[in-house]
Amino acid sequence: MTLKERWAISKERNEAAVAASAERLMSDTRYDSVRTRRARLLLVGGYLVLLVLVPVAYIAVDQLVGLLVVIVGAGAWALLRVSVRTIADLPDEYLDERQLAVRNESYVESYRYLAGAVALAGTVGLIAFIVNGTELDTWDVTLTWGAVMSAFWVFLGLALGLPSMVLALKDKV
Amino acid sequence: MGRRPKADEPVYSRIEELRSERGLSRQELADAVGVHYQTVGYLERGEYSPSLSLALRLAEILEAPVEQLFSLTPFPETQETR
Numbered sequence: 213m214t215l216k217e218r219w220a221i222s223k224e225r226n227e228a229a230v231a232a233s234a235e236r237l238m239s240d241t242r243y244d245s246v247r248t249r250r251a252r253l254l255l256v257g258g259y260l261v262l263l264v265l266v267p268v269a270y271i272a273v274d275q276l277v278g279l280l281v282v283i284v285g286a287g288a289w290a291l292l293r294v295s296v297r298t299i300a301d302l303p304d305e306y307l308d309e310r311q312l313a314v315r316n317e318s319y320v321e322s323y324r325y326l327a328g329a330v331a332l333a334g335t336v337g338l339i340a341f342i343v344n345g346t347e348l349d350t351w352d353v354t355l356t357w358g359a360v361m362s363a364f365w366v367f368l369g370l371a372l373g374l375p376s377m378v379l380a381l382k383d384k385v
Numbered sequence: 386m387g388r389r390p391k392a393d394e395p396v397y398s399r400i401e402e403l404r405s406e407r408g409l410s411r412q413e414l415a416d417a418v419g420v421h422y423q424t425v426g427y428l429e430r431g432e433y434s435p436s437l438s439l440a441l442r443l444a445e446i447l448e449a450p451v452e453q454l455f456s457l458t459p460f461p462e463t464q465e466t467r
Contacts, residue, residue, distance in 0.1 A: 238421055308420035310433050385423070 234306040237297045246295040252380040255295055259288045259377060263369050267362035275358060282365050289369070292376045299385050300375035314384045315375075322374035329370060397456045401429040403447040418442040 245251060262285040270278030293300070299307060299315050307315060345351045379385055404414050404425075411429075415422040418439060427433035428443075435443065435455075444451045 310424045
């Protein structure tokens with residue numbers, strides 16, 4: 213079997229798996245308890261709290277505690293996706309026209325929030341540089357493992373979680 | 386074109402009435418026109434305006450002209466909706 217044939221088979225299997233997963237999520241009622249307005253608000257609130265706790269745990273407590281918060285956060289993210297039927301992540305062909313419209317609206321809003329957060333972080337960095345910079349226009353910052361991990365996980369968590377959070381708050385899926 | 390109002394113009398629908406007359410459940414109608422059952426609920430409540438192709442598919446399944454299904458003005462009350 214050639215590499216191209218293997219690739220085609222693998223792609224076909226992956227598409228079948230996505231189709232089965234989409235079919236299951238669209239019609240399942242097992243997780244309806246996480247699809248109520250209240251549950252979605254709790255999930256979004258909890259996820260945001262976890263995003264704040266990541267740097268607190270990594271920098272002020274311990275690396276292992278930080279990792280534990282990240283693992284709990286991954287669980288919350290998975291639950292958040294289930295609560296909005298993974299509409300933020302499914303390919304277009306698995307969504308109907310209303311779901312697509314809601315998904316697209318939520319991505320526009322997510323982009324605005326993420327752009328706002330990045331602009332805020334950049335502005336804070338710029339102000340910190342102006343305040344702490346030397347006359348030689350340099351500012352030595354010592355980055356610790358905890359600080360780097362915090363920045364990485366918080367940014368990743370925001371980027372991956374925002375579309376589902378916005379969808380959950382819209383309460384239209 | 387100018388600034389459009391944020392709220393969409395309401396579209397009134399008789400989908401629920403005609404679906405009941407045809408003895409179809411929301412799920413059955415959703416499957417027939419290829420949308421999620423929640424979307425049928427949004428259409429019935431007038432909270433979502435369908436595309437032209439979806440409106441035509443609905444009209445075909447419910448065996449009614451599109452203008453009998455959707456309107457920009459409220460439908461006169463029928464015996465069933467009263």
